[in-house]
Amino acid sequence: MPDAALAAKTVELRILRYRPASDERPSYESFHVPYSQEMSVLEALQSIKDTLDGSLSFRWSCRMAVCGSCGMMINGKPQLACSTFLRNLPPGPVTLEPLNNFPIERDLVVTVGDFVKKIESIYPYIIPKVPRTIEEGAYLQTPAQMAAYESFSDCINCMLCYAACPQFGENPDFIGPGAMALLQRYNGDSRDGGQRLRLDQIHGENGVWSCTAVGYCSEVCPKQVDPANAVNQNKTNSAFDFFLSFVRKA
Amino acid sequence: MSQAVQIKRVPEARSKSPLFWLPFGAGGMLFALFGPGLILITGLMAPTGIGIPESFMSYAHARAFAENPLGKLILLAVIALAFWHGAERIFLTLKDMKAGTIPPLKMGTYGVAAAATVLTLIVLLVI
Numbered sequence: 001m002p003d004a005a006l007a008a009k010t011v012e013l014r015i016l017r018y019r020p021a022s023d024e025r026p027s028y029e030s031f032h033v034p035y036s037q038e039m040s041v042l043e044a045l046q047s048i049k050d051t052l053d054g055s056l057s058f059r060w061s062c063r064m065a066v067c068g069s070c071g072m073m074i075n076g077k078p079q080l081a082c083s084t085f086l087r088n089l090p091p092g093p094v095t096l097e098p099l100n101n102f103p104i105e106r107d108l109v110v111t112v113g114d115f116v117k118k119i120e121s122i123y124p125y126i127i128p129k130v131p132r133t134i135e136e137g138a139y140l141q142t143p144a145q146m147a148a149y150e151s152f153s154d155c156i157n158c159m160l161c162y163a164a165c166p167q168f169g170e171n172p173d174f175i176g177p178g179a180m181a182l183l184q185r186y187n188g189d190s191r192d193g194g195q196r197l198r199l200d201q202i203h204g205e206n207g208v209w210s211c212t213a214v215g216y217c218s219e220v221c222p223k224q225v226d227p228a229n230a231v232n233q234n235k236t237n238s239a240f241d242f243f244l245s246f247v248r249k250a
Numbered sequence: 251m252s253q254a255v256q257i258k259r260v261p262e263a264r265s266k267s268p269l270f271w272l273p274f275g276a277g278g279m280l281f282a283l284f285g286p287g288l289i290l291i292t293g294l295m296a297p298t299g300i301g302i303p304e305s306f307m308s309y310a311h312a313r314a315f316a317e318n319p320l321g322k323l324i325l326l327a328v329i330a331l332a333f334w335h336g337a338e339r340i341f342l343t344l345k346d347m348k349a350g351t352i353p354p355l356k357m358g359t360y361g362v363a364a365a366a367t368v369l370t371l372i373v374l375l376v377i
Contacts, residue, residue, distance in 0.1 A: 166346065204262025209271070212342045236275075239268035 009035040011086055012093035013044055015056070018104045026104060030093065035086060041094065042070050042081035045108075057107040065222055068158030072108050073097040078163035078220045099163040101172070115159055118175050122183040122201050129193030139191040149188035152181045152230055154223040161217035161227050167210050174210035175202060177217035177227030184230035187237070199234075199241050208234045270338055270360060277335025280327065288328070313377070322374045330367040337363035 010032045018026035033047045061067040063082050070081040102110035161177040168176045187195045202208045211231045218228040296307040315321040341359035
């Protein structure tokens with residue numbers, strides 16, 4: 001019956017689109033897709049791509065908030081499309097935009113090269129205090145020592161915290177919350193001896209000192225990593241290091 | 251990703267921010283711990299005379315406190331660190347609001363805190 005088909009619930013998605021080959025600037029395009037209780041924003045996007053416009057571009061992979069690929073602005077807030085459900089959004093059109101503070105590559109896809117460089121700049125691996133041979137066995141750690149850094153190891157590099165950070169928006173060279181959380185994951189590890197190298201990477205104006213303690217990064221983090229806490233701990237570490245640097249020189 | 255990833259390994263010049271951030275942090279900690287108590291004693295109990303001796307806020311009493319070396323130290327910490335804490339907060343807020351260029355904003359915030367610190371120090375040394 002046509003009436004029933006018309007009555008089927010749909011949802012409008014207002015998507016900021018940008019196709020660099022043909023568009024001068026980004027502009028909004030609206031799509032209507034059938035609504036269901038279980039539908040995530042990512043599924044709505046996939047439905048558009050499968051049935052309405054195959055050229056719509058967005059990143060995704062795992063569908064379960066593990067890979068960190070599908071971060072975007074959903075009604076103006078940085079969120080993962082896969083773990084944001086249409087039923088939890090206010091009625092009316094859903095506005096989707098690429099992550100704030102990043103250059104748009106195409107549609108909802110942003111350029112991540114600078115972010116990757118920042119991650120690599122902080123030595124994101126364990127630098128053993130005393131290297132051990134295979135015969136000497138594994139590096140041991142107590143549960144308490146692991147608890148000191150474990151939450152910071154939950155970061156999935158989704159960059160929502162960068163989209164939330166007004167200071168990163170002001171200054172793209174700011175190392176930013178995510179890289180600071182990863183830094184703390186290694187600096188807080190009892191097996192690691194690379195603190196000195198990492199502190200030198202963040203003691204400048206574009207390092208930890210660009211943060212003004214807004215705290216929105218921790219609010220939007222989908223994995224409760226609390227990057228603002230990592231930044232704050234490293235302000236303290238970097239401040240002590242500032243004064244110790246005079247002692248070391250003397 | 252096609253672009254070659256270059257690893258930034260040359261550390262930036264060291265920021266002077268710790269000089270401002272440490273007194274800011276110390277001021278914040280001090281007032282989180284003692285601020286409510288100070289307001290209660292000097293702002294509510296002393297003017298109403300409830301719960302403390304009548305002579306508590308008398309000139310002689312206050313002067314004796316300020317003449318004691320430990321009292322001087324406490325007064326300096328409470329006054330100066332409060333200024334440094336407020337200066338950093340106001341400076342960052344004004345900077346974020348793009349209220350002006352950095353040097354005048356710093357003069358109007360850190361400058362005031364520095365002047366207040368020096369003045370307090372002078373007064374405490376004189377009395």
